[in-house]
Amino acid sequence: MAAIIELENLSKHYSSTIIGVDDVSLSVEDGEFVTLLGPSGCGKSTLLRMIGGFEAPTHGRIRLAERDVTWDPPYKRAVNMVFQDYALFPHMTVGENIAYGLKMMGMGRAEQRTAALEALTLVGLADRFDQRPNQLSGGQRQRVALARAIVRRPKVLLLDEPLSALDARLREQMQIELKHLHDKVGITFIMVTHDQTEALVMSDRVVVMEQGRIAQEGKPQDLYDHPVSPYVANFIGTTNFVPATVADATEAAATIETAAGSLQVLLDRPVAKGAEMTLGFRPEKTRALAEGEAAENALSGHVAEVIYYGLGVRVSVEIADGTRLYVDSLLADALARSTVPQVGTKMRVAVEPHNIFLFDGRVAP
Amino acid sequence: MTASSNAPGLVSRYGADTAFMTFVALLMGFLYVPIWVLIAFSFNDSRSLTWPLSGFTLDWYRTLWANGDIQAAVGNSFYVATFSTLLTLLVGVPAALALNKFHFPGKTMFRRLILLPITLPGIVTGISMLNMFRLFGFNLSLETVILGHATALLGIVVTQVFARLQRLPKSLEEASSDLGANPLRTFFYITLPNIRSAIIGAGLLSFVLSFDEIPVTFFLTGRDNTLPMYIYSTLRRGVTPEINAVGTLIVLASLILIILAVIVTRERER
Structure with a gap:
């Protein structure tokens, strides 16, 4: 054409x-x-x-x-x-x-x-x-x-x-x-x-x-x-942003420190050890973890707010540095896995490495 | 229970309604009683304008028919009003279009200068134009009156048409251009139909204002008299029933014009 x-x-x-x-x-x-x-x-x-x-x-x-x-x-x-x-x-x-x-x-x-x-x-x-x-x-x-x-x-x-x-x-x-x-x-x-x-x-x-x-x-x-x-x-969709620092990096992957824990991310470009970065991930590309459940990448914080929107629930999780993250889960799914959270309780959230965006610098959009 | 509680409300509302209707009646009387008096006396069988009316006659219309001076004056007035209206439209409509469309240095000044003659007293316009015509060696005639009226009335046409243009969404002309119309076709097919009623309205207003204009006419006319000037000059001998007859005819003509204008603009809306 x-x-x-x-x-x-x-x-x-x-x-x-x-x-x-x-x-x-x-x-x-x-x-x-x-x-x-x-x-x-x-x-x-x-x-x-x-x-x-x-x-x-x-x-x-x-x-x-x-x-x-x-x-x-x-x-x-x-x-x-x-x-x-x-x-x-x-x-x-x-x-x-x-x-x-x-x-x-x-x-x-x-x-x-x-x-x-x-x-x-x-x-x-x-x-x-x-x-x-x-x-x-x-x-x-x-x-x-x-x-x-x-x-x-x-x-x-x-x-x-x-x-x-x-x-x-x-x-x-x-x-x-x-x-x-x-x-x-x-x-x-x-x-x-x-x-x-x-x-x-x-x-x-x-x-x-x-x-x-x-x-x-x-x-x-x-x-x-x-x-x-x-x-x-x-601008397109909702994204959670988390300030992060590179703790260790190889050619294809890196370990990144955030206020909510350390995470593995995939790299499409080289990053320097100690570099200041910003992580981004979608609220729906996360998974609320049940008590004691193990995961490759887990962030932890406190439940600040639970918003019910029919099809599912959106949980606002506050991590150690005060940043609030949105975590979406389908209601049926959450009920089945008994992960419907209560305000004030601790909560752990899993994010797959390939669902994490990595942006240079400390950026607040 | 409801009746007793409503009663005072009803009474005061009735009172307010009566007061309002009385006010409206007074206002209407103030506006229209003089015209009815004029019409009544034009059919009154007596030379003196005294109450009560003495009888019905068409004599005054007959003398009017025989009075060559009045007829000439009416003819002159129509001539002046028609051509000064045409002239103002010819200059005013393009001026309004230019004001609406183009941005040029001194635009605000240009607009104020065009509008200034409306606010100037007719005497000032009259004297200044008289001086100008003298300076250039023009002879005073009905044509100089036409120029004077056109100048004084230009602001009316420009304001009316400009206001309408401002309310017309810019996207209409853009859409026309988008659909393949060059600027000339856009003007005739899109802009003009949408400002037509404003042009007609401004034209009618100009016509009426020119028709009964005295101060500018007074300074700029030569030997010919327009109707208001003629009436003014005969008034020294007092109001004659012929004048009332002329007045009645003018009221009739105005009514016809207004009805025509309403019909024409209605047609557009539909």
Whole structure:
């Protein structure tokens, strides 16, 4: 598959100190679903708007299907955008909204109508053809905005926080629907969101952004299992961070001292003896140990809080230096193993070496 | 039990309602009684404006029909109001669009300068434009009045249209561009339909204000008189029933204009 979008050292500097996007290079393959993920102000929307042609970059180039479009206005680019506020034209009917982009292509009236109706059917709103946008619910407007964008068969569909205005239940439903729509129409999707679940559920590839730069990109599972920085580890999923010091190191493994005990970790890079590090691990990649149970890697502390959330329990464990760690276990599992903890009691937690991330320095994300 | 406990509440509420309705009635009276008096006297069978009314007649409308001066004045007023409105729209709408769209140095100053003529007394606008026309050797005529009115009314059009543009989400024009429309098509298909009612409203307001404008007209007109100037000059001989008849016709015309405006803007909403 060929790259449909290539960003080459793309930057947007508003002034010498205010930087929107900083030297981003990214290649998106034809038919891919890529998500730009990050907190507000990380430059993800600016990046999307530069691809759409609404903002001009200060450095770098954008290639669309191997053609340089860096300086093309939006109406000359074969990309379409679903706006955060949907931007439906209030003075037109739903059908006219969808046909607008076709009319601009010079398509005949009858074909416009057929194509618009087809696109509307695809999003399940064929019966709303003659209604006005203000007669529709939020979710329906969202679908019309989608239909209006894909009816032009763009090379790339840009989605700017498309689900942020919907309520939680509808958002979950639309996540799946959008994914199905992507599979059905075969257009490349580039979506911007600050919601990690959305990114993980929907995308083939996630690009995590931090202060205008790409912090890490990869498949959702790779990002989740191998975050390169505490920032990424913290942004995608929940991570426990523990200050640690290297006690002993070979080429492939190291022994690390923490306030909760010493741990074995696997190494993907050499570390020096005595180096200050930060450990990270996921709350669900832990196991509460029963009384007297032996484990390769065990941390110990006191139970500070027990939070019940239906499917399981999340235990907050306080270790000797005051750091609190989350330990998740399925309730049925915990009951079966009689490890449902009481506040104030001692608790030991096992973490497998391959589930531990090792970050340089003492970092508090 | 409930009845007795509710009774004082009901009484005081009834009292408050009555007081409020009386206030509304007084306000309405203050606003509209003079107009009804004008209309009544225009049909009154007597030259003197005294109560009670003496009888019904259409004589004043007949003399009005025969009065060439009044007809010329009405014609002049329509001419001036129409063209000064067109001129303000022609300058004001693009100015509002520029203010909304572009960022340029001195933008705030530009905006204040455009709005200034609304706050200036008509006399100041009138005298200063008179001086200017003299300086450039223009002859005073209805056309100079049109220029004067357009200047004074520009601020109204700019404020109204600019306010509407500000409420229009930027994403609409972006979406239009995204869907393949060049800036010209975006303007005609998206921007204009969404600010149309503001333009119509501002145009109507400009028309009405220009129609009954006196101070600027006073300084800038040549030999021709507009209707308010004509009425003003005949007032020295007292209010005649013909004037009441003209006034009644103007009220009628305004009503028709207002209803038209409502219909046109309604159509847009639907």
